[in-house]
Amino acid sequence: MEGAMATLPRLSVLGAGHVGPVVARLATRAGYPVAIAASGDPGNLALVTEMLIPGAEPRWAADAVADADMVVLAMPLHRFLRVDPSLLADRLVIDAMNYWPATDGVLGDFEDSAGSSQIVARRLAGSAVVKAINHIGYHELEQNARPAGSPDRRAAGVAGDDPVAVAAVGEFVDRIGYDPVRLPSLEAGQVLQPGGPVFGLVLRRPEFERAIGAEPATAGPPGPHVLAQAQSGRGE
Amino acid sequence: MSDVTAEVAGKPSSVPESARFPLVFGLDTFGDRNGDADGKPVTHAQTIRNVVAEGVRAEQVGIDFFGIGEHHTDYFPMPAGDVVLAAIAARTNRIHLGSAVTVLSSDDPVRVFQRYSTLNAISGGRAEVILGRGSSIESFPLFGYDLADYEELFEEKASLFAELLKGGPVTWEGTTRPPLYHQDVVPHTESGPFPVWIGVGGNPQSVIRAARLGFRLALAIIGGNPARFAAFSQLFQKALEKFGRPPLPVAVHSPGHIAPTDDQARDEFWPRWLELISLVAPERGFAIPTEESFTWETGPQGALYVGSPETVARKIAANLRALQATRFDLKYGMPGLTHEMLMTNIELYGQQVIPRVRELLAPAPPGPTSSGST
Numbered sequence: 001m002e003g004a005m006a007t008l009p010r011l012s013v014l015g016a017g018h019v020g021p022v023v024a025r026l027a028t029r030a031g032y033p034v035a036i037a038a039s040g041d042p043g044n045l046a047l048v049t050e051m052l053i054p055g056a057e058p059r060w061a062a063d064a065v066a067d068a069d070m071v072v073l074a075m076p077l078h079r080f081l082r083v084d085p086s087l088l089a090d091r092l093v094i095d096a097m098n099y100w101p102a103t104d105g106v107l108g109d110f111e112d113s114a115g116s117s118q119i120v121a122r123r124l125a126g127s128a129v130v131k132a133i134n135h136i137g138y139h140e141l142e143q144n145a146r147p148a149g150s151p152d153r154r155a156a157g158v159a160g161d162d163p164v165a166v167a168a169v170g171e172f173v174d175r176i177g178y179d180p181v182r183l184p185s186l187e188a189g190q191v192l193q194p195g196g197p198v199f200g201l202v203l204r205r206p207e208f209e210r211a212i213g214a215e216p217a218t219a220g221p222p223g224p225h226v227l228a229q230a231q232s233g234r235g236e
Numbered sequence: 237m238s239d240v241t242a243e244v245a246g247k248p249s250s251v252p253e254s255a256r257f258p259l260v261f262g263l264d265t266f267g268d269r270n271g272d273a274d275g276k277p278v279t280h281a282q283t284i285r286n287v288v289a290e291g292v293r294a295e296q297v298g299i300d301f302f303g304i305g306e307h308h309t310d311y312f313p314m315p316a317g318d319v320v321l322a323a324i325a326a327r328t329n330r331i332h333l334g335s336a337v338t339v340l341s342s343d344d345p346v347r348v349f350q351r352y353s354t355l356n357a358i359s360g361g362r363a364e365v366i367l368g369r370g371s372s373i374e375s376f377p378l379f380g381y382d383l384a385d386y387e388e389l390f391e392e393k394a395s396l397f398a399e400l401l402k403g404g405p406v407t408w409e410g411t412t413r414p415p416l417y418h419q420d421v422v423p424h425t426e427s428g429p430f431p432v433w434i435g436v437g438g439n440p441q442s443v444i445r446a447a448r449l450g451f452r453l454a455l456a457i458i459g460g461n462p463a464r465f466a467a468f469s470q471l472f473q474k475a476l477e478k479f480g481r482p483p484l485p486v487a488v489h490s491p492g493h494i495a496p497t498d499d500q501a502r503d504e505f506w507p508r509w510l511e512l513i514s515l516v517a518p519e520r521g522f523a524i525p526t527e528e529s530f531t532w533e534t535g536p537q538g539a540l541y542v543g544s545p546e547t548v549a550r551k552i553a554a555n556l557r558a559l560q561a562t563r564f565d566l567k568y569g570m571p572g573l574t575h576e577m578l579m580t581n582i583e584l585y586g587q588q589v590i591p592r593v594r595e596l597l598a599p600a601p602p603g604p605t606s607s608g609s610t
């Protein structure tokens with residue numbers, strides 16, 4: 001991993017739906033070289049990239065991953081099941097996905113007591129998988145991002161089994177505007193999942209740490225909460 | 237050539253978006269099951285009859301559009317909104333009537349077209365359709381669809397719907413329903429296609445799809461700062477340009493509740509909001525709202541329109557301007573609110589909020605030109 005400011009890791013975001021463009025925009029603003037890919041022709045993403053993620057480059061997924069130091073998975077989980085694991089081999093992978101049966105349908109592969117990122121990591125045996133950016137709604141991710149040192153900065157969980165990978169993703173989370181709270185394993189990262197004590201909340205560090213040590217029902221006082229994800233209300 | 241929407245103003249492109257289309261104000265309901273004065277839920281049937289009365293009242297107080305969102309739950313017993321809209325159509329003359337939304341992925345586009353072109357006939361050309369997903373995920377298991385197929389279903393069915401709207405015999409083939417060959421689908425509309433919108437929550441590719449198919453854009457904003465959707469509005473107009481289509485209007489749909497005072501609106505709405513979100517939170521991954529989060533959402537930065545007529549009017553005006561939108565649909569009601577509270581909400585919206593928003597938007601806002609009267 002390059003440490004120097006001038007050579008930030010190259011980031012590729014896979015998924016251009018709700019989450020992907022927001023992560024790509026935050027990363028571009030933080031100075032990362034960013035590519036974004038959806039399932040098809042990058043030409044289809046040209047307008048979205050130009051208007052919403054200026055500075056990022058739309059690419060074919062395979063090309064985007066081949067040149068990336070870090071890959072963000074920001075696609076629906078059922079789409080992930082169609083991704084060839086060899087594509088991501090030897091890559092540092094940030095899993096921003098969630099398993100939400102009520103919203104996305106039941107997926108047999110994820111009906112398991114293990115966390116969804118543990119199952120992702122099992123499929124991606126050749127990659128270093130870190131769970132992050134999954135527990136803050138995409139609609140809130142941007143409005144709550146703050147530079148280091150801001151008094152109202154919010155925390156974001158970063159969980160993984162590989163400490164070097166966790167450190168690298170922690171630095172990424174820090175640079176895009178969140179105070180990284182590192183968790184020592186993907187198993188420990190289950191607290192970041194839907195139904196967990198910090199899911200959907202945007203908490204300051206002390207509240208976040210208190211919440212993940214507490215029962216889900218007694219989560220600390222949230223910051224500006226927003227319940228919405230697109231699937232609610234009228235959204236398609 | 238396949239513009240599927242009616243009256244598009246072909247004004248020069250130098251005219252700002254906000255001046256291209258007339259301001260339109262609507263109400264949406266999901267058939268939120270009413271409570272009685274003691275807080276006990278009334279029957280599904282009574283709730284449905286109340287919605288008919290609410291739609292009729294909406295026209296009387298000057299509201300332009302009344303929409304019903306498809307839902308299939310005990311607290312939103314509203315799976316057949318088009319039937320309810322037909323009852324309202326028979327008792328009104330002016331108000332436009334539509335879905336908000338139709339869950340197209342778990343429906344048959346041919347039947348949706350038939351139901352709404354029938355409504356269009358009954359109402360004398362007042363039907364509209366908003367296509368989307370809504371929070372009505374319960375229709376997928378109910379009708380035997382897999383949520384994992386959502387994207388494919390929507391893409392294909394929306395394309396077929398665009399074909400049906402053109403009005404001629406349809407030839408179509410896909411994977412989600414049997415093919416059609418030179419199929420005449422009745423009833424024909426009298427004056428071309430009725431307006432169709434796509435409801436978009438936060439996916440930019442859905443914005444592109446609406447533009448590609450020539451549908452209008454309805455931004456569903458139910459949480460977070462609405463201003464972030466301004467980029468979607470711009471993306472939509474750019475995409476229309478790219479697809480060689482004329483500009484189309486953008487609508488905003490958001491929940492809220494209006495009462496004579498801010499405190500009363502909040503006191504009526506908050507306990508029901510807390511109850512509803514708490515009910516759906518476990519399966520939807522929502523956070524349970526707190527008084528603090530609710531205060532934020534009902535404040536100037538948030539997405540909920542809860543308050544006195546003045547508070548709500550100011551917020552609507554600010555967001556229509558920020559989002560370059562010309563239509564606002566208030567999703568009124570919440571399970572447990574009484575029919576009387578909803579009628580008050582409707583009256584205040586029609587008689588005070590809408591005129592006030594028009595007034596607030598009438599003088600030239602900083603930047604764009606005045607929205608000249610037609």
